[in-house]
Amino acid sequence: MGITVKDVEHVANLARLDLSEQETEQFTGQLNAILQYADKLNELETTGVEPTSHVLPLFNVMRDDEVHVSLSIEEVLANAPEEEDGQFKVPAVFE
Amino acid sequence: MSLFDLRLTDLHNKLAHREVSVSELVEHSLNRIHRTDEQIGAFLTLNQEGAQEGAIALDKQLGNGEERGLLFGLPAGLKDNMVTQGLRTTCASKFLENYIPVHDATVVKRLRTAQSVTIGKLNMDEFAMGGSNENSAYHPVRNPWDLTRVPGGSSGGSAAAVAAGQVYFALGSDTGGSIRQPAAYCGVVGLKPTYGLVSRFGLVAFASSLDQIGPISKNVEDAAYVLQAIAGHDEMDSTSANVNIPDYTSALTGDVRGLRIGVPKEYLGQGINPNVKEHVLEALKVFEAMGAVWEEVSLPHTDYAVSAYYLLASSEASSNLARFDGVRYGVRAGDPANLMDLYRRSRSEGFGDEVKRRIMLGTYALSSGYYDAYYKKAQQVRTLIKRDFDQVFEKYDLIIGPTAPTTAFRLGEQVDDPLTMYLNDILTIPVSLAGVPAISVPCGFAEGLPVGLQIIGKPFDETTVLRAAYAYESQTDHHTRRPALS
Structure with a gap:
């Protein structure tokens, strides 16, 4: 067994997900099945093979640093669950 | 012949000659949606008023004799992961249930420039993750050919809407097969362009190194016109390729003499439904008869x-x-x-x-x-898979095989087994990893369900892909069949 319930809880924490006990158990089984299948990749010798992150020969794409019209504050906040004084509102970070 | 059976160019001409108005086309679409979507479930948000108002404005323009855009007056549906200013965009997720974008995706802007009319936003697997549309947080989509079966995914709403005659064409997005596989299951044409050909700006990102927008349509010619309208460099997408966009419609010659086709043995081997395989072999005979040559090749890392x-x-x-x-x-x-x-x-x-x-x-x-x-x-391993394609393309112009190993499966059949579900994409995923273009075209029916033929090309060689697909289509009538919907 590669992934344990504890691993799943740790990863859920990294991913900012709250999983129910049932979900944790279900994901432990399913992730193990998927990763076991993915272990197939180890059949391949890849020493010295360059990783492909991207198929196009594109690197840093630069543009001129010019001022453009951007969204208004009203537009930026249009979908905010909560806002106040032109800012996104969230619970206090510090007590 | 109903309006819906016409090609986009025929409709364009009918509009130009005032034989039909944009408002009539839009009403035709809306009526069809109202009549059929309770069964199909393709739409998440309808842009009824917006489309009707847009149609009136375009009809006025028609009356003034002004120049018309490439897709003038043609009702389209958009997969709900492309942001539309003022029109709800959910990605079929509860998370975005109330999300009204304040800007348009580049493809949406380009469709507007081409003057098509957005009828609404189409259902999908949540955040484009899935191959059956059962992962929509709202409701599943049903396959118009058999309502007990899935339409494929993740662009299942887009493919089903086109197959059901609700829209004249649709846009989908493809990360590991999400345009091609539903197109195959629903008996329509679906084109995944080369990675970077169509701007991803305003496409809600799933896997940025793979995501690509493309057309879903009733025939290859329509796909070429829609691609023409949406392809091209966009400075808002730093992975957008700066390449010249050819005239795709000039590829629609019907001539494939001398074309060299590689057929990967891995694409017709174990796990491929015998009916699917038979239809693909039949299709290869059609290519042979037209003067193309095909040989077995290998993509060893499939x-x-x-x-x-x-x-x-x-x-x-x-x-x-x-x-x-x-x-x-x-x-x-x-x-x-x-x-x-x-x-x-x-x-x-x-x-x-x-x-x-x-x-x-x-x-x-x-x-x-x-x-x-x-x-x-x-x-x-992605590098090795890409090299497989590079090597075959040194000798061959195209690679042909099935789009999916089976036809559409039943709703609920695979929903509890993610790994089996993932294997439906076994023939589309390698193409996505290599970033090359591919189209799925209807190549027959197995037990009443559509089978898709996948034609894969070299990077940015959509022209040859379209040429072959168009030639094949002109020799067959699978694409003219329509599902019987009440």
């Missing part, structure tokens, strides 16, 4: 593509979906105790099962201690 894909796509997704935190948009969980609680509960309540599963898989693959074993390894 078997590893699904593993590499699920690690890479999930890793990218786990990073891309970090933006859904309940702070700036989307649904925020009620009464958060603190900021961390707000993040965690908003995400947990807003995302469905498959999305959580992929975020978990991706987070694990990228986490400390596993990065080299999973993520980097998968990227190296």
